[in-house]
Amino acid sequence: MSTPDRRRAARLSPDERSATLRATAREVALEGGLPAVTLRGVASRAGVAPALVAHYEPSMDALVARTFSVITLDEIDEVFALVATEPSPTGRLRALIATLLDDGRDDVTAVWADAWSMGRRNAALAEAVREVMDRWQAAVVDVVRDGCDAGEFTAEDAELVAWQFLGMIDGVNSHALVHYGGARDRGRLVYRAMENELGLPTGALG
Amino acid sequence: MSTPDRRRAARLSPDERSATLRATAREVALEGGLPAVTLRGVASRAGVAPALVAHYEPSMDALVARTFSVITLDEIDEVFALVATEPSPTGRLRALIATLLDDGRDDVTAVWADAWSMGRRNAALAEAVREVMDRWQAAVVDVVRDGCDAGEFTAEDAELVAWQFLGMIDGVNSHALVHYGGARDRGRLVYRAMENELGLPTGALG
DNA sequence: CATCTTATTGATCATGTGATCAATAACCCA
DNA sequence: TGGGTTATTGATCACATGATCAATAAGATG
Secondary structure (H helix, E strand, O other): OOOOOOOOOOOOOHHHHHHHHHHHHHHHHHHHOHHHOOHHHHHHHHOOOHHHHHHHOOOHHHHHHHHHHHHHHHHHHHHHHHHOOOOOHHHHHHHHHHHHHOOOOHHHHHHHHHHHHHOOOOHHHHHHHHHHHHHHHHHHHHHHHHHHHOOOOOOOOHHHHHHHHHHHHHHHHHHHHHOOOOOOOOOHHHHHHHHHHOOOOOOOOO | OOOOOOOOOOOOOHHHHHHHHHHHHHHHHHHHOHHHOOHHHHHHHHOOOHHHHHHHOOOHHHHHHHHHHHHHHHHHHHHHHHHOOOOOHHHHHHHHHHHHHOOOOHHHHHHHHHHHHHOOOOHHHHHHHHHHHHHHHHHHHHHHHHHHHOOOOOOOOHHHHHHHHHHHHHHHHHHHHHOOOOOOOOOHHHHHHHHHHOOOOOOOOO
16 A cells, blocks of 8 residues: 555666656646655656655755746747747737636646745745746747737837736736636736737737 | 753633734744744744644644634735725725735735645635635725726726736736846836726826 | 642654665666 | 676655644632
């Protein structure tokens, strides 16, 4: 019962094993949140001894931080790959909002919530959070600038608009994580705020 | 070194002791976040044996949830006591935003971040979070309705506007918790979004 | 002042955490 | 096929967590 009987794991190259463990840590975090990323948690899921996990990371704080980065950087790629299929800047912004507010992303949202909480006690994680937030902001700035160049948007300060856009999204998603009341149409203000902020006609985004 | 030499604590009535421990738990949480609210953490700060803390709460999950409620309900009272000094609805809304976006509230913001994270693994805490969020929403709805009654605001759906207002605030504050880049003017969109949403002239709030 | 109620404590348990290291065995290469 | 390199493991620390309970002593009551 206690020990999930486990054969000796296959002998992999350090690179392979390292990649395997990162992928496993990713799964663990998406299922149980960042607090589930423990030596024993990752090891048992990977079918490996806890000591092996410890062997491949300098510390658990570092593993948690790396796991956060893996998950959230992948998320950026996935989201923007989806968004990029839209032909116009306005369409891309609309798709971006819709994707970020979509249900079924609670696992990633929960990881972000864990990160904002745990980042206060894990310096490596806090640094990772800052890096990924900057990546997100830069990606949103690109969307805004594209729209401005195409003449569809008007933005005084694209950098600031991007930060505040992400703030709105993250706040609404944090709320929905624990409290679903009123969450159905919770994105309406996001659409309207962005239309207003970018000089779009009402209803242009949704 | 290990045991901070402690005399036997004064013998208090259950009500007094209970109140003392809640106040202590509050201080502990505001200093180290909700994860710092442990049997030993609260006990040592209160100058009391860990067993006594356990004696007064059915479980630690319950103590954490109660501590969250104490802190955040007090915060509602404090914020709205301040806001109520403004004579007009527009002034009250402006003061509300300014207060909520003010620095120096990181301790409470951190408690909220902890709650959104830990609420997924602590049912009592999740329930407390929902309750306090509802209280916040109701209080904001009052401000919006006041403005509508006074003819200063126009709101189709005050309930929804209140939720989305709180979403904006919480998102921006979560960001500022770990990432201060661009945080200085991070509230600008909040002001503009509310002006737009409530039919106020540009610049009416800030 | 003696007695009794009960708030408080110390000791202890079971559990979970990260970390370390000698011992092991899987795999590669000669 | 044998030997050597090293990925992997089991065992074990030290520590922190929540929880329980008999023993203690503070303070009220007579």
